[in-house]
Amino acid sequence: MHSPLAVENGTNLKPYNTFGLPCVARTLVRITSEADVRRLLGDPELGRAPKFILGGGSNLVLTRDLDACVLKLEVKGRALVETRDDCHIVEVGAGENWHDTVQWCLAQGLPGLENMALIPGTVGAAPVQNIGAYGIELKDRFESLDAVDLVTGRTITLTAEQCRFGYRDSVFKQHLAGKSIITRVRLRLPRPWQPVLGYLELERKVQETGITEPSAQQIFDWVCAVRRAKLPDPAVVGNVGSFFKNPVVTPEQCRDIIARDPHIVHYPMEDGSFKLAAGWMIDACGWKGKSIGRAGVYEKQALVLVNRGGASGAEVVTLARAIQESVYGRFGIRLEPEPVVV
Incomplete structure (x- = not known):
């Protein structure tokens, strides 16, 4: 005998998105197995309703209530x-x-x-x-x-x-x-495992510690330390981590931007293109620590937008658009958001 589907109505998704944005879901169903999905699809009402898939809510900007059946993924193991x-x-x-x-x-x-x-x-x-x-x-x-x-x-x-x-x-x-x-x-x-240390911040850790052949646990500890130093804990300050993708440009575009801004942080890619540091560009446009309404740019890392307490999805989107306009005006680059805006 299968256990019935766990169906909730009118659930506020604020605890289920790391930005802490308010949003009411018409229906929420907890999915713990593939059988749950099939039971849901077989339900005469829920099966026909529009679906919205929710994982950890860490890549999501909710700007409105969801008139949909939210499938909250809880498959474990x-x-x-x-x-x-x-x-x-x-x-x-x-x-x-x-x-x-x-x-x-x-x-x-x-x-x-x-x-x-x-x-x-x-x-x-x-x-x-x-x-x-x-x-x-x-x-x-x-x-x-x-x-x-x-x-x-x-x-x-x-x-x-x-x-x-x-x-x-x-x-x-x-x-x-x-x-x-x-x-x-x-x-x-x-297997065998090899450390991946090609990133600037990890190379710095090697130099600082003198550990030239770190263990996987050592790299884990370094990465956690670096991330905690520059990214806020979503449990304390609502955020979705990096808000914008690092733009990828042609060698010609990169040379053009370096000619205007010699200090721009850029990384060569395997295919010959270059990845530019979006956080550096946002910082260069003076956004670090600034706010629009109750949505702001994190003081320690300009790539992270934060909920300063009680922010709405609309305020986050307004701030993001203002940043995009600034960066485009100065660098001619359109920043793309990483999270899904709903």
């Missing part, structure tokens, strides 16, 4: 499912917390995710956004995932190639947006 010559395969429920999963893998002697420590959100959201930090993206550690088609109720398995990962992008932001719900993710952790 972590296990080492296979060991191959070149990697370990770990399977994780989509509702598990990402940072807790990084810690769990390290505790099991399964390194490889340490550079992505402290990224907020759930494991199920990680492939959608192709999360990344300090020289590693999810696609570098990805094997496959299971998702349930929200029309047919069938489970599909997608490989890395089928997920079409790009910079903070995937097929789940394109033609599969809102059409399927990720339930399980399989991660590919390399």
Whole structure:
């Protein structure tokens, strides 16, 4: 006998989004298994209602109430499912917390995710956004995932190639947006493990400590220290981490901007293009610490927008647009938001 669906009506999503923005969902259903999704689709009323998928709410700006059936992902479980010559395969429920999963893998002697420590959100959201930090993206550690088609109720398995990962992008932001719900993710952790230290802040840690061959735990500790120094804890100050993507430009565009602003922070990419530091550009436009209404720019990192207490989604969007106009006016670059604005 299946347990009935956990259905709630008129739920305020403020506790379920890290920006702490108010938003009432008409219906909220907690999804703990693939069977829950199929039961939902078979329900005469809920099955026909528009769906909105909610993970950890760490990549979301809610600007209005949701007249939809919100599917809150709570599929749990972590296990080492296979060991191959070149990697370990770990399977994780989509509702598990990402940072807790990084810690769990390290505790099991399964390194490889340490550079992505402290990224907020759930494991199920990680492939959608192709999360990344300090020289590693999810696609570098990805094997496959299971998702349930929200029309047919069938489970599909997608490989890395089928997920079409790009910079903070995937097929789940394109033609599969809102059409399927990720339930399980399989991660590919390399063996033998090698440290990834090519990022400026990690190179600084190597120089500061004199540790030239750090362990995975050491890198984890460094990444946590760096992130905590410049990013606010969403449990204390509402935010979604980095608000804008670092823009990628051609070598010609990069040279043009350097000619005008020699100090601009930029990184060469494998394909010959350059990634520019959006936070540096926002700071150069004088936004650090400023506010519009109750939404503001974090004092220690201009890439982070924060809820100064009681902010609305509209105030966050107004602030973001003002920053975009400033940066475009000075650098001729249009910044793209990372979070989904609803």
